[in-house]
Amino acid sequence: MRLAEHRYKTISSIRSQLLMVEQVAAVRLGEVVRVVGPDGRSQEGEVLLIDGHTVLIQIFGECRGLDLRESTVIFTDAIKQAPLSLHMLNRVFNGSFLPLDGLPTPLPEKWVPVAGVPINPTSRARPEEFIETGFSAIDGLNTLVKGQKLPIFSCAGLPAKEIAAAILKNCTMTGTGQGRKQAVVFVALGLSHYEYSFYMETLAAIETNFVAFINLSSDPVVERLLAPRFGLTVAEYLAFEKEMDVLVVITDMTNYCDALREISTSREELPGRRGYPGYMYSDLASLFERAGRIKDRAGSVTMLPIVTMPEDDITHPIPDLTGYITEGQIVLSRDLHRQGIFPPIDVLPSLSRLMQQGIGTGRTRDDHRQTANRLYKYYAKGRDLRGLEAIVGRDGMSVSDRNILDFTDTFEQEFVNQGGSRRAITATLDTGLAILKRYGLEEL
Amino acid sequence: MKGRIIGISGPTVTVDIPDLKLYDRVRLGLERLQGEVVHLSSGRAMVQVYEDTRGLALGEPAEGMGRPLSAQLGPGLLTGIFDGLQRPLSRMAAVHGPFIRPGKLLSPLAMDQSWQFTPAPQIGDTVTAGEVLGTISEGSHQHPVHAAAAGTLTMIASGLVVLKEPIALLAGDIKLYAHEEWPIRQPRPYRQKLAPTAPLITGQRIIDFLFPLAKGGTAILPGGFGTGKTILEQAIAKFADVDVVVYAGCGERGNEMAEMLEEFGELADPWSGQRLMDRTILVANTSNMPVAAREASIYTAVTMAEYYRDMGCHVLLLADSISRWAEALREISSAMEEMPGEEGYPTYLASRLAGFFSRAGVVETMNGRIGSLSIILSVSPPGGDFTEPATQACLRTSGAFLMLDTALAHRRHFPAINWFQSFSLYDADMGSYFEKEVSPAWNRNRRKCQALLQRDEKLREVAAIVGADGLQDSDHLLLAVAERIRQDFLCQNSYSADAFSTPELTAEKINTIISWGEAAEKRLTDGEELADILSKDKP
Secondary structure (H helix, E strand, C coil): CCCCEEECCCCCEEEEEEEEEECCCEEEEEEEEEECCCCCEEEEEEEEEEEEEEEEEECCCCCCCCCCCCCCEEEEEEEEEEEHHHHHHEEEEECCEECCCCCCCCCEEEEECCCCECCCHHEECCCCCEEECCCCHCCCCEEEECECCCCEEEECCCCCHHHHHHHHHEEECCCCCCCCEEEEEEEEEEEEEHHHHHHHHHHCCCCCEEEEEEEEECCCHHHHHHEEEEEHHHHHHHHHHHCCEEEEEEEEHHHHHHHHHHHHHHCCCCCCCCEECCHHHHHHHHHCCCCCCCCCCCCCCEEEEECCHHHHCCCCCCHHHHHHHEEEEEECCCCHHHCCCCCCEEEEEEEEEEHHHHHCCCCCCCCCCHHHHHHHHHHHHHHHHHHHHHHHHHHHHHHHHHHHHHHHHHHHHHHHCCCCCCHHHHHHHHHHHHHHHHHCEEEE | EEEEEEEEEEEEEEEEECCCCCCEEEEHHHCCEEEEEEEECCEEEEEEEECCCCCECCCEEEEEEEEEEEEEEEECCCCCCEECCCCCCHHHHHCCCEEECCCCCCCCCCCCCEEEEEECCCCCCEEECCCCCEEEEEECCCEEEEEEEEEEEEEEEEEEEECCCCCCEECCCCCEEEEEEEEEECCCCCCCECCCCHHHHHHHHHHHHHHHEECCCCCEEEECCCCCHHHHHHHHHHHHCCCEEEEECCCHHHHHHHHHHHHHHCCCCCCCCCCHHHHHEEEEECCCCCCCHHHHHHHHHHHHHCCCCCCCCEEEEEECCCCHHHHHHHHHHCCCCCEHHHCCCCCCHHHHHHHHHHCCCCEEECCCCCEEEEEEEEEHHHHHHHHHHHHHHHHHHHEEECEECHHHHHHCCCCEECCCCEEEHHHHHHHHHHHHHHHCCCCHHHHHHHHHHHHHHHHHHHHHHHCCCCCCCCHHHHHHHHHHHHHHHCCCCCCCCCHHCCCCHHHHHHHHHHHHHHHHHHHHHCCCHHHHCCCCCCC
């Protein structure tokens, strides 16, 4: 611990958002610095690299107006921390944790480093408690459980934000009724003003507690890297100290990754695939792995990040690396969207790896697994048959094949498609069973 | 050997400690983070740090430990779960709570646990360095305790011993201990390497029958996300006919490791009937743990595996996934500003991997026993593209290639091993083993099965164009037989009793299907209607 603040006026170079400061006597990696320009404006930054007494600093905001002679760098001897307290609930902040809702900054109960520390794998409790999102395609066939990280892979122009809003509004975590509270942490990265007002209306309308971190497309790019870390630090605090079930919705991870690329390039790091840094996997993992449950503690952190796949390409580095870290994925389909189906979830490439533990007797309903398997099996078969139909025509196909094709259409129109309504899990399973029955497919 | 920190760049730290040796272990800062020397120049050394360097300050103390990064070896490794630096995660959780914070160190082995020791020499005997002082029993395993120095015995323990106390004393008060330290990057010695002759039975029909693995052999499992790499690796870890399994979760999900820990504590080993965990060592370096420790984790794992091999055990090392290790290597290389090769990976990626693979094999150990170490690695190629450097580097040295196929996985065909692209270099040798030991029809059925699957693929291509009606009856029959092979034989649900199949069951199952197909073919040529044959005998 240093006894006094260190101030330096020894900036030797400024390039994009990087400052080089010379003759620094004591400094730590990741230390937060304040840079005061000649006009008195102050910004935050972070120590990136130390080479002898030369220090490289990343500025979080704009560098405009900084100079070499007058600007002062103040070292704070602390790494980036988040102020935490229950007063944050139902508040809206920006990517630097400053209030956006015009109310004063809440008084922190404690300060915690935003980077987080890994959960010891032996202390992790198995995610197995069902979360009801209200969407049949998710609850019925790709069930989300507490402590899971399940991304939504969307394409440009698909209604990912409507799905996110519906989940924010509708999700209920079973068991929360028994004295356990639930909360939503909403992190928006690189949002346009149009989307911003949409989400603000949504948040104003939801009943659960929320904490929102909003980074607009005009806000500093570095804040896009900070906002999810603030969000997750808050989520961990609410979950593991205040015993809440916390759902973290982050939109859009593609903007996060682009920010990562932009900053990595400005640091002259070696680019990897498509210019994204080689450490993007580890960086994304440092966010996604913060989801989970801990043995002998009540709360949970569940993550639902939204990823817009560039060029609709699931092999693009962003969805690809995300898929390697997360426990499954929900994939949206342009085809279903064109047919007016909402939510346009394609259940075939979608997957929830933790579904098996979260469904069945005592969790959802005892026939859940069986019903889901049947729906999936016949739908997959129907999708295969559609390829054949395109070649030989429906008339050239056998009666049973035509029946499955009809089932496939109905499944999309009545099971996946539900418009704006919310379906409870029992309604989801009943809908599925009714469709199977209509086509005589109750037996495998 | 003390000095100070003079520079920090991500996971690499520059220190001014004099007289360091390359790959020496270094402790850094007030938190005493662990690191390893990777570059030496006069007056300064570059240290790769295994923990989060955030918060480390210029001028903080650094200390050279005078020895390389090592694993602690001795009784008590089995049933353990360690991180990449061999920190015991269960005890860490008990002592430090549910989060892993930097700098916290605990000895990998439980030093207070008591073990049964049977001494060999007596007090007054002269022992040479390396001589066996006696054995410690850990379940069915006998750990030989080697003397680290030569001299005359003035004390030797007997009966219950704890690791923290010396197990013997030599004249001149030289203490000998029951555990040892071994540098993880240095392969443990053996007398000679032998050719693999026995199969590694995995209980997975498609592997044992079509692409058999060998004890002492190597294999890779590449596949995009969602193709079931981890499930397959875990299935092999459960069912393989080996004495010890070391499973390294390298840069993967924390929830998976937790699940495995729980499941392996409940399930029984199908070969010995004992708890699975009793033969298992887990190394968990999840994706959010520091990258440099991920690089070290596979060496920690292989060193523990070699230790049990040297006791004459058959050991299987599984790592999930080697791509994450390769990425860690790339990150470290780039932090050291080395010249990048293909896709930014260092050019020594292939040789490092080859070096790692070469630690597998059947060996005659230093004390004349036969032990084996088999290595199976999963590979996560970015975008499912198998031409990327890590997959290609693995392909060059591994003995079997079990390619996981996204299309099969989407159809929920598991294990999603593609039967056209995969291969095993051990198939001829293992085929003759199975023919001799399990079923005389093994190789014949295998050729027949492969031919059927090949023809099935061709026919389905034709059917996709001309429609199913355009095929002849004999083709329909073949499709039906192939369908049975795919559904009933190649598919295996890891969540059911079918998850494990002995070679005998495998041989019987394929024989039933192929004999049925041959009989049906004969009836068809005899003039029976196809519909009758299929409806009567439909499985």
